[in-house]
Amino acid sequence: MARHIHVLKVHHLTLSFPTRKDPNPKPVLDDVDFGIRDGEILGLIGNSGSGKTMTSLAIAGLLPEGAAITGGSIKFRGQDLLTMKPRDRRKMLGSEIGMIFQEPSTALDPLMKIGKNLDEVLVAHGVTDPNERREKILSTMKTVGFDDPATIYERYPHQLSGGQRQRILIAGAALLAPKLLICDEPTSSLDTVTTVQILDLLKSLCRKLQMTILFISHDLSAVRNFCDRVMVMKDGKIIDKDTTSDILTNPKNAYTAELLTNAKLDTRMLGIERAHVDYSSSPVLTAKGIEAGYSDRIFGKGSDNKVLKGVDLEIYPHEILGLIGSSGCGKTTLIRSLLGLLPHTGSASVVGRRIGAVFQDPVSCLNPAHTVKWHLNEALRVAEKKLSREERMSKISAALSEAGLNDEFLGRKPHQLSGGQRQRVAIAMCLITNPGIIIADEPFSSLDASSSAEILKLLTDINRERGTSFLLVTHNIHIIRQIAPRVVVMDDGKICESGLTTEVLSSPKASATVRLLDAETKLHGA
Amino acid sequence: MNKNVDTARAKRFYTVGIILLAVVVVAFLISLFWTPYDPYATDAASKLLPPSSAHPFGTDNFGRDVLSRVMSAAKFTVFISVSGVAIALFLGTLTGLPAGYFGGFADRSIMLVNNSIMCFPGILLALVAVAVFGASMYNVVWALGLVFAPTFARVYRAGTIEVKEYDYITHARVMGVNPVRIMLLHILPNLVPQLLPATVIGLANMTLFESGMSYLGLGVQPPDASFGKMLAESQAYIRVAPWLVIFPSMMLVFYILGLYFISEGMRVSLTKGGGN
Numbered sequence: 001m002a003r004h005i006h007v008l009k010v011h012h013l014t015l016s017f018p019t020r021k022d023p024n025p026k027p028v029l030d031d032v033d034f035g036i037r038d039g040e041i042l043g044l045i046g047n048s049g050s051g052k053t054m055t056s057l058a059i060a061g062l063l064p065e066g067a068a069i070t071g072g073s074i075k076f077r078g079q080d081l082l083t084m085k086p087r088d089r090r091k092m093l094g095s096e097i098g099m100i101f102q103e104p105s106t107a108l109d110p111l112m113k114i115g116k117n118l119d120e121v122l123v124a125h126g127v128t129d130p131n132e133r134r135e136k137i138l139s140t141m142k143t144v145g146f147d148d149p150a151t152i153y154e155r156y157p158h159q160l161s162g163g164q165r166q167r168i169l170i171a172g173a174a175l176l177a178p179k180l181l182i183c184d185e186p187t188s189s190l191d192t193v194t195t196v197q198i199l200d201l202l203k204s205l206c207r208k209l210q211m212t213i214l215f216i217s218h219d220l221s222a223v224r225n226f227c228d229r230v231m232v233m234k235d236g237k238i239i240d241k242d243t244t245s246d247i248l249t250n251p252k253n254a255y256t257a258e259l260l261t262n263a264k265l266d267t268r269m270l271g272i273e274r275a276h277v278d279y280s281s282s283p284v285l286t287a288k289g290i291e292a293g294y295s296d297r298i299f300g301k302g303s304d305n306k307v308l309k310g311v312d313l314e315i316y317p318h319e320i321l322g323l324i325g326s327s328g329c330g331k332t333t334l335i336r337s338l339l340g341l342l343p344h345t346g347s348a349s350v351v352g353r354r355i356g357a358v359f360q361d362p363v364s365c366l367n368p369a370h371t372v373k374w375h376l377n378e379a380l381r382v383a384e385k386k387l388s389r390e391e392r393m394s395k396i397s398a399a400l401s402e403a404g405l406n407d408e409f410l411g412r413k414p415h416q417l418s419g420g421q422r423q424r425v426a427i428a429m430c431l432i433t434n435p436g437i438i439i440a441d442e443p444f445s446s447l448d449a450s451s452s453a454e455i456l457k458l459l460t461d462i463n464r465e466r467g468t469s470f471l472l473v474t475h476n477i478h479i480i481r482q483i484a485p486r487v488v489v490m491d492d493g494k495i496c497e498s499g500l501t502t503e504v505l506s507s508p509k510a511s512a513t514v515r516l517l518d519a520e521t522k523l524h525g526a
Numbered sequence: 527m528n529k530n531v532d533t534a535r536a537k538r539f540y541t542v543g544i545i546l547l548a549v550v551v552v553a554f555l556i557s558l559f560w561t562p563y564d565p566y567a568t569d570a571a572s573k574l575l576p577p578s579s580a581h582p583f584g585t586d587n588f589g590r591d592v593l594s595r596v597m598s599a600a601k602f603t604v605f606i607s608v609s610g611v612a613i614a615l616f617l618g619t620l621t622g623l624p625a626g627y628f629g630g631f632a633d634r635s636i637m638l639v640n641n642s643i644m645c646f647p648g649i650l651l652a653l654v655a656v657a658v659f660g661a662s663m664y665n666v667v668w669a670l671g672l673v674f675a676p677t678f679a680r681v682y683r684a685g686t687i688e689v690k691e692y693d694y695i696t697h698a699r700v701m702g703v704n705p706v707r708i709m710l711l712h713i714l715p716n717l718v719p720q721l722l723p724a725t726v727i728g729l730a731n732m733t734l735f736e737s738g739m740s741y742l743g744l745g746v747q748p749p750d751a752s753f754g755k756m757l758a759e760s761q762a763y764i765r766v767a768p769w770l771v772i773f774p775s776m777m778l779v780f781y782i783l784g785l786y787f788i789s790e791g792m793r794v795s796l797t798k799g800g801g802n
Contacts, residue, residue, distance in 0.1 A: 065532075341700065354701075356700075357696075357700045360693075361693055364692040364693045364694060365697065366694050367715075369715035369716045369718075370715065378701075378712075379701055382702050426697070433701060
């Protein structure tokens with residue numbers, strides 16, 4: 001086949017979700033037009049709902065039910081994909097166009113061993129000899145960085161970490177050596193250290209297998225050392241297209257510039273100052289010698305696998321305490337122990353008011369069966385039982401407006417809210433109980449740059465105005481550097497380093513801190 | 527596009543199901559106030575009459591009007607299936623929700639009892655219960671409720687295990703909401719999509735069980751009528767008076783088929799089409 005300059009060419013693609021009521025709705029993709037050059041890594045950046053995932057699904061031919069392409073064409077190496085027979089197109093998927101998704105935990109069949117999961121790919125593409133398949137799988141696993149592929153081959157998906165699972169998915173795509181690999185937010189659910197490793201891996205694979213990569217992300221900073229060119233999408237349109245260095249240093253479009261500022265989460269732009277904390281006062285939360293773990297035995301008393309090995313923690317009034325550490329270091333277990341959700345030994349005491357919690361996933365943080373008002377009422381009911389109807393309503397409105405929403409949202413159900421709005425409702429639910437401390441577990445990581453900037457601003461405002469302390473758990477060292485006066489670094493179930501943020505981050509002592517900072521520098525630049 | 531096809535399919539299922547079910551439900555509703563003849567009044571002069579304008583469904587071996595008896599049978603059938611399912615749902619909530627929510631020992635012990643019940647053929651257990659405690663309609667209702675409860679408990683348990691892992695439940699626990707309230711107000715509403723089809727299928731299966739038991743003489747007692755009872759009584763006359771068999775079985779088929787169609791419609795619309 002003749003070599004094309006553009007391995008994939010999308011011509012004026014328009015896509016919408018027509019319904020019987022509204023046969024001509026606002027298009028989800030509006031006149032999208034771009035080409036991917038052979039061998040390049042092209043970044044596609046945009047906030048949630050901008051249409052970047054729809055673009056990738058249209059290319060792969062995996063559009064959801066109800067989507068209709070109303071105009072344009074997609075040409076892959078000169079062949080029009082949209083006029084192809086579904087059968088031919090399916091054959092092309094995997095062998096010519098590969099795809100990896102955001103959530104590595106759900107993309108593998110939990111009942112199949114890793115080897116079997118990968119085997120299915122080859123079986124589907126007609127490799128009949130089992131020995132040949134096994135050989136190929138083992139060698140590909142080696143390519144994606146498993147030193148001992150034979151053991152991993154026999155494992156089940158739940159026995160692997162998030163980063164390892166993502167590697168397996170990449171191996172699954174690389175098995176068939178597709179010309180084009182579409183990566184839809186492949187690193188969004190990974191920590192900084194793993195993100196850097198995965199991006200390095202993709203880049204080396206791209207060279208080795210002569211692949212072209214379409215890299216989709218909401219994080220503008222992730223494309224820094226990775227993509228050759230970047231496109232910015234907004235409301236279904238591509239509004240900016242340039243080389244990566246030009247986009248990052250010299251954005252020509254106002255929206256791109258705004259995205260860049262948001263991605264930096266620059267506290268000066270947001271008008272946030274660092275909190276002033278009186279460390280001589282008595283702490284609001286004191287935890288001593290917390291140990292927790294998971295027991296394999298049914299009736300056993302002792303924990304066989306200790307995840308936390310004696311953690312001491314103090315949080316002072318008005319403080320925002322940052323907690324960082326790579327995945328699997330025990331951050332989540334610590335939080336769950338502090339919240340009393342896990343059995344643990346050691347003592348954790350809160351002075352005065354209650355603990356509030358804000359979780360990572362804005363999708364599952366609200367009950368889909370109930371309205372916003374119900375949620376707030378339920379939270380209020382727990383905190384204060386004896387209130388008249390009017391008092392309740394005024395408290396609910398107050399909490400909602402403090403979280404930056406108005407009474408219009410009271411009657412809405414979660415599916416009518418955006419990710420950022422849901423996170424705001426979750427915060428309002430915390431506020432209404434008037435907590436002394438709020439534990440926020442990765443509140444930004446599932447949100448796009450603009451929403452996280454707003455939520456960050458909201459959290460710091462609450463800290464200043466109410467004096468609520470925060471325990472902020474995040475992968476994003478940049479945020480910690482800006483707003484947390486004190487930071488705690490966890491590694492392998494222990495606190496390996498703690499102290500003033502400026503000191504810890506400028507002269508790290510523990511090796512875990514050094515690793516985190518290295519990855520941070522590589523990903524986001526100095 | 528496919529979504530529209532799915533909703534159209536669901537609509538067809540609903541329409542057929544509701545029409546079939548309506549025949550029985552309308553008969554049931556009217557029978558509460560009025561039947562053409564007294565369903566229990568015998569008339570030796572008009573035994574085994576074929577359908578005519580005076581007796582549209584004919585008469586039986588005691589000269590009772592079959593139309594009136596079918597209408598009153600609808601009453602018993604609907605009553606038994608609805609109250610039986612209500613009992614099963616209640617028991618299922620009582621056992622399945624805590625089993626799924628608390629897990630561990632509570633789960634094991636509750637499900638041990640449930641699974642033990644499920645080991646035996648349901649109809650056998652119900653027959654034994656009724657044989658021991660006496661054949662009456664109320665015994666049939668609670669026996670069937672008990673036999674069906676484990677099925678519902680499983681639906682509740684599976685759903686609860688899934689839902690309790692979501693952050694909103696964790697959040698409720700962090701806020702200190704009491705577990706009973708979490709189960710009933712936070713989890714239960716999210717199980718409705720799974721429970722509705724199960725309930726409708728439960729109604730249909732319960733009706734089949736009840737008919738079987740009545741047919742064997744252990745369900746509704748004479749002179750009351752249920753569809754199964756009427757079929758049992760008419761067996762001897764199937765050659766001379768086929769209308770005695772045809773009309774009750776038609777009603778039975780309408781009721782059960784109607785329920786099945788509705789549950790199929792629910793399955794299509796709740797699982798595939800129902801994005802929000």
